[in-house]
Amino acid sequence: MPAATRREMMGGAMMLAMLAWGGRAMADSDSMIEGLIGQMTVEEKAGQLTLMGDLLRLPETFARVNPDYRETNGQKAEAEIRAGRLGGLFNGAGVAAGRRLQKVATEESRLKIPLIFGADVIHGFHTVFPIGLGEAASFEPDLAQRTARAAALEATAFGLHWTFAPMVDIARDQRWGRAAEGAGEDVLLGRLFAEARVRGFQGRDLRDPDSLLACPKHMAAYGAVGAGMDYNSVELSDQTLYEVYLPPFRQAFLAGALSTMSGFNDINGVPASASRRLLTDVLRRQWGFKGFVVSDYESDLELVAHGYARDDRDAARLALLAGVDMSMASGLYIKHLPGLVADGSVPMSAVDESVRRVLFVKKALGLFDDPFRSLDAEKEATRSLTPTARALSREAGRKSIVLLKNDGNLLPLARTTRIALVGPFADDVANLNGPWAPFADRRLGVSLAAGIGSQLTNPGELTVVKGCDIESPIAGGLDQALAAARAAEVILLAVGEGNAMSGEAQSRTAIVLPPDQQALVEAMAATGKPMVVMLRSGRALALSGAARNARAILATWFLGTETGNAVADILFGAAGPSGRLPVSFPFESGQEPFYYSHRGTGRPEVIGKPSEYKARYRETANTALFAFGHGLTYGDIRYDKPAVSEPTLAWDGTIRVSAKVTNAGKREAEEVVQLYIHDKVASLTRPVRELKGFQKVRLKPGESRVVSFVLARRELEFIGEDLVPVAEPGEFEVWVCGSAVTGEAAVFTLVGQ
Template identity: 60%
Template sequence: MIRDPRIEDLIARMTVEEKVGQLGVFADAVRPFAPDVNPEVNARGASEVLDQIRAGLVGALFNGVGALEGREAQRVAIEESRLGIPLILGADVIHGMRTVFPIPLGEAASFEPDLAERTARVTAVEATAAGIHWTYAPAVDIARDQRWGRGAEGSGEDVVLGSAFAAARVRGFQGTDLTATDSLLSTPKHFAAYGAVAGGMEYNSVDISEQTLRDVHLPPFKAALDAGALTIMSAFNDINGVPASASRELMTDILRGEWAFEGFVVSDYTADFELVAHGYAADERDAARLAFIAGVDMSMQSGLYAAHLPDLIEKGEVSMEMLDESVRRVLSVKSAIGLFDNPYRSLDPVREADDSLREAHGELARDAARRSIVMLKNDGVLPLRKTGQRVALIGPFGADQDNLEGCWTLFGDKTRHVDIASGLRAVLPELVVVEGSGIEEPIEGGIEAAVAAAKAADVVLLAVGEPQNYSGEAQSRTQIIVPPAQQQLIEAVAATGTPVVILLKNGRALALTGAVRNANAILVTWFLGSQTGPAIADVVFGDYNPAGRLPVSFPQDAGQQPFFYNHLRTGRPELADQPPAFKSRWREITHEALYPFGHGLSYTTFEYTAPKVSAASIGWNDTLVVSTTVTNTGKVAGEEVVQLYVHDRVASRVRPVKELKGFRKIHLVPGASVEVSFELTRADVAFTQRDGTFTAEPGAFDVWIAGSSEGGEAAEFTLRG
């Protein structure tokens, strides 16, 4: 790190207490906005917090909003503290500020990182207008177990897709100039392997190999840092018995040593304090010591650093050099985003009051939402006609306003949210809407009313699935199914014989059963945000041809979890041309997805030619070109997500049955064809060896270009040593 003389001068003049103060981020009691998220954070009043800022004992505040009040807190820091060091103001702004976009998992279904970059850019514009410099996003955890609720915040089960979206969101949040008024500092989280918790249970232990850690869970973080992220958040979980927030291997050896990261690490909420509950630290003082020497620079909310670091320094258990280095990192980031030169950046009440851009942001929200919808199944019932067809919208989410945003949305402008019924009625005013059941409980007469509406209709849209509080933090599920009360409603409606279209609301892959699985059509509509209703209407009536693809595998049964497409091949794989006895499978079902990763249908059809390789054999430093011709064989224009998969046939470590290595979304009019090519080098087929080195191995490979992780015709090539 090149040392800034201004920062060095500050460090030289700071007391130990002032240095430690820069390493604390506390709840923004000056402008509290979301007291229900962590109720204990507002125990201190605004005057107490301002006094601490005045004394130089606070480096950052979080989850407050408001330019005017933020400006006052900053004024106290600049004008009334001894050294005038500016605050950095952070918040959990995950997938939208006032305008709410689809949950990140849903947006990943677009297979368009550029879309995520655009929605993150708008999020940054709105968040910085409200007096926020720093967001605790994106979540880049790879989630291979759909029982885990926080999969909704990430980009699914695949490392290539996840890395692409991680980088895109960082670019979107931060923009091209970190000092710009609308640049929002990003924080990839949760470092690391949080998505690998045992049993999909929140905050649980993680026991994985070094190779899996490095090949699956670390690459999205590296992609985010390479895209310019300057802060990173430590995770709650342990990894192989060592809590992440006390792991020097993660925070120092890998992050700073191998990756040369120069920004700072912030703990997740009280993660340093939780080292005691882990049984890893003897007490709070020991927890502060362990987290700090591991490399966690900034402590969130626990207050442990303020309480114990001065004494640890005095007793020689933590060196002054280490303290200075953490302070240097924090101040360098504040400098990088322009706070020393313009401490009141992003604290303009006039800009906050200007909502002239909100209309354009709504249009992007609508486009992002419809691009996130995945059509799993359609027997021809969709798209619906806008005239001459009686349509009933049935289900607890039809006219529901409370489950549009999804998890981790603190600041959304609910006055601008449009529910499903309102979106559909804008096209079909005579739409019949019946609730049918509650989300978790039946309602008196609900099924009877729903059945009557279904019998009188030509087609039923069933808005069913999970409420938003079923996914997100602390929302693990053992049964990833549609709640029983809704399933009962669905079965009754389906029994009428009226064609049924499922509008599935979900924050994870679900195990679909009975009448849901057997419906005429199924649309995965996730939690789509502010423009939920118009986006669904666009797809249902054919104004937008669905092009989303699954970023997670939908299992046949909840008991298959953890389940993901790129699993390792066993010594007894279940193969189509062999009897199933004594094979790798469950007793009740086959070892395959109900709907695989990458799957999604359209109102048109696409045909692929067999993939071609530019050479049967390539040298160690050569590039292979793999290509196919894709043709729109249907009657309407549409988009296809062309996906490249590879399998290493023989290696020193058992390799996945398939691995995504590239993807591209194309648009074709009826009858049109286009050649789609991908390049592969040895870096694309490299993996972490048993000795920890990262390299490819010579040998034979299979390669597919297909519309999902299942199917497609394979070509082959050899990599020479």
């Protein structure tokens, strides 16, 4: 059975079990939940649907990660809780204040309904792991499950029940800053990492004190914003919506996620936070989702700026009737729902249904039985930045690094190498974590200088010079860097993006190194010394000049707490590079949006043949600088042409696709063997390649192994014109290879019933 199919069946079985359990829970709790709803005033119902900022716990953290907030003092929040006008708080942490707030809710309010505490726990809590995009480069969903589990252990120890993660938006335009949070451009990778992160956050049982409710976001197609500009509009065909952007959400719900977040964007003119089609028809009626939908930060209020709602009151009406159950930060529901119900603009039954969903999830989390779960002072004191968590951060960092280039086997370096470590990130700890790590203590991270120095035989052989700041020069910095470079055997260049250049609201028109960093790289290249470029970023970058031409290039993303140690492990060969690109690196920024699984055209460019009047740009070929799936090892990996077990695939049968993979090098290597297909003729034009499976294999020097995949009709399906999955008989090409653009194809034929 194909690996992807097995996972889907397991996920489907889990979803059925979850729905069955959920049905029992609703049946068992009908009397309690319906009794509560029956007692509630409309204002108390609106309160359960209201989520506001947690200014009583770590207010400086809350202010740092949100653009604006309406609550201005904690005493007012306590009064709102006591009056039943608030159902949850977000982006605060800490047990003592959390217990106090929960005590107000469960002992001093009229109906004693517990609060839910949420936060942006995106890629770690106190211990920070690689950003989502970096971790996807590991091609190890199990690793993502383990890091999400570790994050949940820390977050729940500090009084949280709910995380606004994972971000499962497919990102095919690297100008979009939020590409950093997701799993990249591919649907299969996006689905598998969505599932893994949900399982990791939530653990075995939502009632466990260390279970963190997952919230896949942003429903939906936020990654398709026009021109890669954050918060922009989305124009998208239904086929692409169903085939590319919805599957990771579906997989996350199959894994048991019981909340989701609506997006800021519109889709074809309808804002996602007012889309009944998305939030009711697809999510609930088609998929059977039993949890609740929370708006993104004031995305309900923003329906007015979209020009879709007349005013705040109308925005509250539209959002609730579309299926947004909980309003985050805007306060629209507590302000307007009572009046909307009173004048008949919103039926009470619609409000009751949203309240029912919120109470169901609170019960599923065990909050009615133990409102003080995850509020344990002993765990708070002992479960943060443990040696186990730091070791996992280091492992995840190593596995996320992608060796893009290694001419002449410059890497790994000898531990006796005399090194000049140059660049704005050389000894930096403020920019290790990247965007959305608000609860981290940046001072506890391991810098590149510290990690590299610790692995040199003689740490004195390391000279560290900044050279320039992230986006500005330093007086005398270039001269200092040149002096260090001339005295060194190898230059390590720590360049790329700072925390503030990736993530939300950080779209870029040119995804290049900042000019002062590019000038630094050019000056270092002029010394003639061998250079290793270590790219820190939250996206693919378009490299040019000396940065592109360096003998070795590493994509090191934002790796988190153990950055320096993880990078040093790869540089000196304590571990071999095993990461692969989850996104395509373009030659030029102007190629964006750029992704490997694009459809073919009637005039495709064929490398090596005349390019006039073909699908290309004047300035560059229509190819990637570094393709999706690309990544080198310290071995020498070679593929034989794949073979298929049968020339035809029966309608309800399977075939095996195999290829011999050999490590002809002198070092052990871990290769990500990838399976791609192409439907040669179809009723809708199909992508030139689609990833359908991958395996990580470890090969000793000189070792060969036959790697096999099983394909069934299910892997050949696509979304047809009627929005129903369809497979069509005919010829398919298949590759077993090391990236989305390499390898030889074999051919098989799917035959009809």
